[in-house]
Amino acid sequence: MSLGLPFLLAAVLGLSVLGFFVGRARALAGVGGQIRDLHSLPAHYGAYVALWCGLPNLVLIAAWLLFEPRLIEVLVVGSLPAALRTLPADQFGLLLTDLRNLASGDVVSRDVDEALRAAAAQIVRYDEIGDMALTVVALTLAIAGMAVAQRRIAADFRARVAIERLLMILVVASSTIAVLTTIGIVLSLAFESVRFFAKVPIHEFLFGLKWSPQIAIRADQIGASGAFGAIPLFAGTFLITLIAMLVAVPVGLMAAIHLSEYASRRTRAVVKPMLEILAGVPTVVYGFFAAITVAPMIRDAGNFFGLDVASASALAAGLVMGVMIIPFVSSLSDDVITAVPQALRDASSALGATESETIVRVVLPAALPGIIAAVLLAVSRAIGETMIVVMAAGLAANLTANPLQAVTTVTVQIVTLLVGDQEFDSAKTLAAFALGLTLFAITLALNMIALRVVRRYREIYE
Amino acid sequence: MNSRPRPIADPARLRRRHAAERRFRLYGVAAVALAVGALALLLATIVVKGHGAFLQTRILVEVYFDAGEIDPSGTRDAANLRRGNYTVLAKRALYQHFPAVSERRERRSLARLLSTGNDLVLRALVRDDPDLIGTRQAVWLIASDDVDMLVKGHVSRDLGEGDRPLDDAQLGWFDALVADHRIEQAFNTMFLSRGASREPELAGVLGAAAGSAWAILICILVSVPLGVMAAVYLEEFAPQNRWTDLIEVNINNLAAVPSIVFGLLGLAVFLNFFGLPRSAPLVGGLVLALMTLPTIIISARAALLAVSPSIRDAALGVGASRVQVVLHHVLPQAMPGMMTGTIIGMARALGETAPLLMIGMVAFIVDVPTGPLDPATALPVQIYLWANSPERAFVEKTSGAIMVLLGFLILMNTAAVWLRTRFEGRR
Numbered sequence: 001m002s003l004g005l006p007f008l009l010a011a012v013l014g015l016s017v018l019g020f021f022v023g024r025a026r027a028l029a030g031v032g033g034q035i036r037d038l039h040s041l042p043a044h045y046g047a048y049v050a051l052w053c054g055l056p057n058l059v060l061i062a063a064w065l066l067f068e069p070r071l072i073e074v075l076v077v078g079s080l081p082a083a084l085r086t087l088p089a090d091q092f093g094l095l096l097t098d099l100r101n102l103a104s105g106d107v108v109s110r111d112v113d114e115a116l117r118a119a120a121a122q123i124v125r126y127d128e129i130g131d132m133a134l135t136v137v138a139l140t141l142a143i144a145g146m147a148v149a150q151r152r153i154a155a156d157f158r159a160r161v162a163i164e165r166l167l168m169i170l171v172v173a174s175s176t177i178a179v180l181t182t183i184g185i186v187l188s189l190a191f192e193s194v195r196f197f198a199k200v201p202i203h204e205f206l207f208g209l210k211w212s213p214q215i216a217i218r219a220d221q222i223g224a225s226g227a228f229g230a231i232p233l234f235a236g237t238f239l240i241t242l243i244a245m246l247v248a249v250p251v252g253l254m255a256a257i258h259l260s261e262y263a264s265r266r267t268r269a270v271v272k273p274m275l276e277i278l279a280g281v282p283t284v285v286y287g288f289f290a291a292i293t294v295a296p297m298i299r300d301a302g303n304f305f306g307l308d309v310a311s312a313s314a315l316a317a318g319l320v321m322g323v324m325i326i327p328f329v330s331s332l333s334d335d336v337i338t339a340v341p342q343a344l345r346d347a348s349s350a351l352g353a354t355e356s357e358t359i360v361r362v363v364l365p366a367a368l369p370g371i372i373a374a375v376l377l378a379v380s381r382a383i384g385e386t387m388i389v390v391m392a393a394g395l396a397a398n399l400t401a402n403p404l405q406a407v408t409t410v411t412v413q414i415v416t417l418l419v420g421d422q423e424f425d426s427a428k429t430l431a432a433f434a435l436g437l438t439l440f441a442i443t444l445a446l447n448m449i450a451l452r453v454v455r456r457y458r459e460i461y462e
Numbered sequence: 463m464n465s466r467p468r469p470i471a472d473p474a475r476l477r478r479r480h481a482a483e484r485r486f487r488l489y490g491v492a493a494v495a496l497a498v499g500a501l502a503l504l505l506a507t508i509v510v511k512g513h514g515a516f517l518q519t520r521i522l523v524e525v526y527f528d529a530g531e532i533d534p535s536g537t538r539d540a541a542n543l544r545r546g547n548y549t550v551l552a553k554r555a556l557y558q559h560f561p562a563v564s565e566r567r568e569r570r571s572l573a574r575l576l577s578t579g580n581d582l583v584l585r586a587l588v589r590d591d592p593d594l595i596g597t598r599q600a601v602w603l604i605a606s607d608d609v610d611m612l613v614k615g616h617v618s619r620d621l622g623e624g625d626r627p628l629d630d631a632q633l634g635w636f637d638a639l640v641a642d643h644r645i646e647q648a649f650n651t652m653f654l655s656r657g658a659s660r661e662p663e664l665a666g667v668l669g670a671a672a673g674s675a676w677a678i679l680i681c682i683l684v685s686v687p688l689g690v691m692a693a694v695y696l697e698e699f700a701p702q703n704r705w706t707d708l709i710e711v712n713i714n715n716l717a718a719v720p721s722i723v724f725g726l727l728g729l730a731v732f733l734n735f736f737g738l739p740r741s742a743p744l745v746g747g748l749v750l751a752l753m754t755l756p757t758i759i760i761s762a763r764a765a766l767l768a769v770s771p772s773i774r775d776a777a778l779g780v781g782a783s784r785v786q787v788v789l790h791h792v793l794p795q796a797m798p799g800m801m802t803g804t805i806i807g808m809a810r811a812l813g814e815t816a817p818l819l820m821i822g823m824v825a826f827i828v829d830v831p832t833g834p835l836d837p838a839t840a841l842p843v844q845i846y847l848w849a850n851s852p853e854r855a856f857v858e859k860t861s862g863a864i865m866v867l868l869g870f871l872i873l874m875n876t877a878a879v880w881l882r883t884r885f886e887g888r889r
Binding site (some may be wrong): 066069160164167168170171172174175176177178179181182184185188189191192250251252253254255257258259261262263271274275276277278280281282283284285286287288289291292293323326327330354355356357359360377380381383384385386387390391411414415418419432433436439440443444446447448451 | 479480482483486487489490491492493494496497498500501503504507508511687688689691692694695696699700706708709712713714715716718719720721722723724726727729730731735736737752755756759783785809810812813814815816819820824842843845846849850857860861864867868871875
């Protein structure tokens with residue numbers, strides 16, 4: 001390390017600030033201090049020079065940091081002895097990791113011979129050369145940028161237009177991040193899933209009844225061939241989601257009705273923030289609560305009635321998940337109930353209906369599309385929820401509809417398959433991506449349907 | 463018409479309808495009570511189980527700072543002092559209170575009343591004051607987690623000897639120490655000032671909190687500028703066409719994508735494709751940024767929409783360019799609303815666990831991370847890890863860590879509410 005990255009960034013920043021003042025001073029000097037003769041404000045000229053100074057540099061430094069390690073790797077590998085260069089892919093990866101650790105002075109997992117030590121020394125040397133070159137190139141680029149930009153400055157130069165054009169490029173670029181993220185999700189999930197389906201046929205995954213993702217360590221091992229039938233996971237997810245909805249929909253909906261139609265202003269002012277707190281509690285806290293309080297409570301209650309309850313029952317996870325979703329359902333329903341025009345309620349009251357009759361026969365039917373959308377969104381929330389089920393539901397893939405037994409879910413399996421160390425392209429790891437793709441597709445579909453329901457069946461009262 | 467009209471106000475029917483009305487109201491009250499009751503039960507459970515994490519059991523012993531063990535060369539050189547065998551000093555100090563205990567096995571069992579981390583305590587004392595060497599001092603040493611649990615009432619003495627963590631002899635020694643007023647409970651500074659540990663009595667949340675802080679810092683640096691710029695484009699400049707429609711649909715859909723899917727994205731893109739280090743808060747922050755971006759864009763757009771159009775018209779009227787209108791007038795007006803949305807988004811990111819599990823921020827890490835590239839965990843992940851630990855004492859630590867996390871969340875949400883009310887009042 002000759003200077004270090006922070007120092008380099010600080011130097012570039014400093015040059016940019018200098019560029020700002022140089023640009024402004026030059027613009028002012030060009031018109032003899034008469035600002036009104038300039039096309040743009042003096043600060044625009046300063047910013048123009050500063051951007052020319054700093055922006056290309058940021059791009060350069062980012063690209064350099066990204067590609068320098070790869071380049072060094074290629075160079076060093078080229079000089080390794082042929083015996084090491086022709087190792088199988090996985091061993092070769094280990095060798096590279098060891099080399100990198102050796103170069104940074106860390107512990108390595110093999111005996112270090114002369115060739116390795118030489119290669120490591122080479123990495124260190126290339127690193128130094130690279131850092132030095134980066135410093136020189138970056139500083140040259142900054143000064144060159146400053147020189148070019150300030151040459152352009154003249155009274156009629158449209159600095160503001162140039163800067164605004166750059167700003168527009170930036171805002172347009174950042175608005176595309178959302179699309180890029182979606183593409184990234186779809187591509188990464190699809191790419192790994194395709195590799196998974198090359199090992200396990202897709203119909204076996206979607207319709208298989210047995211899930212046991214153990215892969216045989218030895219070829220002659222019995223009973224550990226690995227079964228990737230995801231039906232038990234889907235069933236478990238469905239069971240827990242159903243329990244959660246049985247809790248969340250009636251309670252959330254009734255709470256919303258009570259708050260919007262009956263409750264006094266004071267009650268609302270107290271209860272609404274409480275529901276917001278309930279919504280803000282992290283899911284890992286709910287998971288802990290389910291595992292340490294609710295599950296034992298249910299087990300004890302079950303034992304009291306002589307029932308056999310698993311220690312990690314679907315009921316415990318589902319109930320707590322239901323509690324988590326109550327505020328979600330109630331706040332969405334509250335919005336749609338409040339949006340129903342008062343005139344409908346007044347008309348119903350005028351005909352002699354009681355308040356509850358008005359709500360059940362007039363307000364709820366009018367708000368129904370919104371409520372259905374809220375429930376669909378809540379279902380998608382429940383399906384994708386991870387921490388509660390990871391901590392409170394089981395790992396065993398039982399195909400059962402009994403809520404007192406342990407079931408497992410799609411998200412639990414994704415976490416179990418990916419937490420811990422394993423190779424990246426084993427069927428086990430790839431299965432997690434196939435499950436992720438399924439999860440993404442289902443939640444996306446639910447969300448789209450919810451939006452469409454709202455748009456299509458919304459009653460227009462005007 | 464000669465037939466009598468049907469009585470509209472049939473009293474029996476009216477009574478039924480009014481009973482139905484009362485029942486309906488009762489359902490509503492019951493639903494609210496259930497939700498509030500669940501919240502109360504949840505918080506009460508956490509506080510009841512977790513307040514003990516802030517208390518530490520300590521044992522008062524006379525420690526002889528034997529120069530032969532910690533400074534054999536007599537140079538008082540700091541590097542030498544650091545290497546001394548302080549564990550022996552702690553054990554000897556305890557043995558000395560029970561001269562009758564002399565057999566090796568018994569002594570080892572006696573030493574188990576003390577935590578294995580007392581060398582840290584004694585080393586710190588000597589580092590601060592080397593003159594202690596050769597003297598005899600009364601020092602409060604940390605008790606082991608089993609003693610700690612006994613003091614806090616989580617170990618039942620009625621169980622059979624084999625079923626409880628402390629045997630009869632250890633209980634006897636403990637009672638002798640209590641009778642001698644040598645056991646106390648004090649505020650547990652280690653819980654707030656240390657990283658994770660395998661020993662519950664030594665474990666702290668600082669490492670996880672620092673990991674969270676780095677991840678949230680990265681998350682803010684990435685998601686706030688991107689989110690605000692995207693919102694400005696969509697709300698102020700974007701033409702109404704298919705491309706912007708696509709962007710809007712995407713943002714709404716991303717807001718509903720499960721967080722674990724963002725974890726998978728981070729694993730596939732940041733770790734495997736770009737080769738960023740595992741377990742680093744940098745990657746965690748990037749994943750959290752992508753996750754919170756839709757929330758931030760949506761709230762920032764709402765804040766921009768709330769700015770009165772007359773402000774824009776006035777600025778345009780006096781000759782500002784459209785960019786100047788946004789930069790000089792609209793953004794400053796929308797800033798409080800954007801900040802409120804951002805803080806709420808960050809509070810959600812702080813409590814998020816699942817995506818961090820995917821990118822390997824679940825390792826057992828003792829050191830407090832000092833940069834965004836150091837391996838680290840985050841507070842919610844630490845809660846998950848401790849919740850999975852078998853020792854009884856970790857239940858208390860888990861709840862304690864939850865209290866710390868909830869404390870931060872309450873702080874952030876209060877800040878958001880304060881911002882909202884303060885700037886709403888001004889307009």
